[in-house]
Amino acid sequence: MPLKDTFLQRYDVAVIGAGVVGCAMARRFALEGARVVLLERGSDILAGASKANSAILHTGFDAPSGSLELECMQAGYREYLQIHTRFDLPLLRSGALVVAWSEEDEQRLPGILAQAHDNGVDDVSLIDRKRLRQLEPALAANARAAISVPGEHLIDPWSTPLAYLQQALAHDAKVLREAEVASGDFDGEWWRLSTARGTLMAREVINCAGLHGDRLEHRLLGRSSFTIHPRKGQFVVFDKAAARLIERIVLPVPSERTKGIVLTRTVYGNLLVGPTAEEQQERDHAALDQAVLQGLIAAAVERIPALAGVPVTAAYAGLRPATERKEYRIENYPDRHWISVGGIRSTGLTAALGIAQHVHRRYAERHRHSAVETPLWPKLPNLAEHRERDWQRPGYGEIVCHCELVTRREIDAAFASPLPPGDLGGLKRRTRVCMGRCQGFYCGARVAELSAGHFTRALAEPLVANRRGGSHGKDHADD
């Protein structure tokens, strides 16, 4: 090893990418006693695929039987149910209905039921039109039948990975943001990684770089075992009033021809419609398209007629890190001390904990540490609408965001937390500020003021009155 490297920080494991998979990974390895560093190129965690999803905790009822994906989803599902209360993370036990809207759809239901049973999801059942109407009276009259999947739940897609990472931090993991891994060399024992925040050494690398995983692998290993084909999903979020219209997640019957869309409540108390599935080359821009969004709204209204005229709160888009194949691409390179976790396409929020277990088992074939005996469980602030929110407890100071009822106390707590937000997106994901129907009309400026000095790049510059027309100071004294 070159002499200069003796002074570099050394870790057992470098996890590259702080999406939900990287955060779960950092947690698992920290709990297993490894010295972990998590490297993220964004100014905050969840800068990639993980910032925008449907937030469903899947049972795996429709996943390919016998697949690694199914195994990880079910392991992840079980672990989430075990640990969520210790983090104070929400779980909305909504259940789901796979709704048949056509005769063709209806014919597929028995197959779906059989697959669910194959996958060990036994509490699913077929529901006829009459029962469906009783369960979900707001659905359009052409809803013919459904399969009920009571185990499909809704979770908080932002607080969840944050909780995983905070537990890792509590057990001495390090996280470096704005630390894009640019290059690295492996000397047979140690990886020497160059990041935008300096160089460090790690015995093992776990590639969780999501949409950039193949490129990272190519850059550092000289080849890559998979190719990312980003698949965009656009969503429309309806205002709070709409969330009362349905109880359960309404899933489409998958078919070869149509993708179908999901209608679901969110734990934040909105109603979501989406996502689309659109192949694209671009990996960093998930652009919205007006015509597609209008299509989603129309499709939603077709399925829930009472949605007509309900205002839209937000529209967003996420990119799935899909590859040329359907399955997860978890590749182990024992002689390179490298494991790639690629192609975690559309189930990663559910599967992350299970993926981390799986990857740790591979790692444990070559390295072992002594696991943490009594894990610490940091508590996450609650953002879910079905549980008590901060504004419902006295002493919050001020409501900053009126649409989402976000308090000054919550914003202060986010900035004072072990992993303060690095940008506005991060603050939104930690508090829901500016995410409501007015999208900052009332609170945008206040949030810019409160976040001054906290973000790497300031949102707004202080105003310097211009010489010619700088007379607004006077307005305060003109009567």
Added chain:
Amino acid sequence: MIESLLDYDVAIIGAGPAGLAAAIELKHQGVARVAVLERDAEAGGIPRHCGHPPFGMREYRRVLSGPAYARRNVERARAAGVELRLRHSVVALGEGGVIDAASPEGQVRIVAKRVLLATGARETPRSTRLISGDRPFGVINTGALQSYLYLERLKPFSRPLIVGSELVALSALLSCRRTGIKPVLMIEQAEKPLARWPLALFPRLCGVPFECSTRLESIEGRERVEAAWIRGSDEELRRIDCDGVLLTGRFVPESSLVRLSHLELDAGSGGPMIDQYGRCSDPAYFAAGNLLRPIETAGWSYREGRRIAALIARDLTDPLPRSHPGIRLQCLPPIRFCVPQRLVTPIGDGLAHLQLRTERPAKGILSVRGSAGVVWQRQVHLLPERRILIPLDRLRLAAGESGLTIELEENRERSR
């Protein structure tokens, strides 16, 4: 958990011009316990962050800036003995005038004989407009810009594209000019500016190029706005280099509370359904100001608040005529909405007018039709964002009328 219970004769939600004017009037009429619940730390409403004139011409007989006007309204209210409950966010409206509010001291339940809703209006944000492209920081409304500039003294961008040409776009231009922000271009989708001549000349006077028949196609930028793509009358797509997009106008009533409640909402105006007394579908509730419709001036909202407050005061001692069954008003395109949406006979002395808006410019004969034929008509030239008033005392209603239709018979040649 509800920490305390309060009761009032009248609780007013929102301390903007409409809410404050109403509170002052109620006190002047001798109503004893009047409270205004305002979610902000200061009362005054939107004018608080409009650091420009003109405000207060009718109320104070002089031209004031927004903050000065807001301060005067607040002073008048305090002097009249109105109880201002600041930092009280109303979160739910219950039947018969029971409302829940959040406050830093804990949740409060308020029981009032009458409730006046005066929560105002706001501009349509980027998301609701379904604008294509990236979602970077720096795409905001005029209301937000004004709070940046006048309340927080911050500048969110320095070379924005301005979208829209309603009156509020002119306040955007004014504010930019005063703070050294240099808009690169102002665009309007319609063929003509929506604000009235000679205000339409204003962008050019400010040195900002202005294009009509031009729409915003999409926004580009990873973290911050880097460019906007627009399409003009030549259908050519153009990239405009800018660091922000200012979306002006397209106001919508801030009616989320109503939407979540038992009160009837009018899809056309976006506000609660009212009768000519400003009364909602639950007779314990009234509404005034820009919550009723997008959008009027502060002065109009003030006078409307005062008028409806006088009716509430009367209702407390000498109940107003029952509102059901009333006469429903229906609008046909291009008429977008009509406020009030319901009339109670005899028409009497509630609001003086029906307020209408058109969705596009149009000329023709505007008529109100009842079961026995036309009850009012006039030759009109309608423009969007321009108020259209039909005097209520001119409607010749047949006895037992149950519904009226407002329609425009357009002149053959479609006007521009």
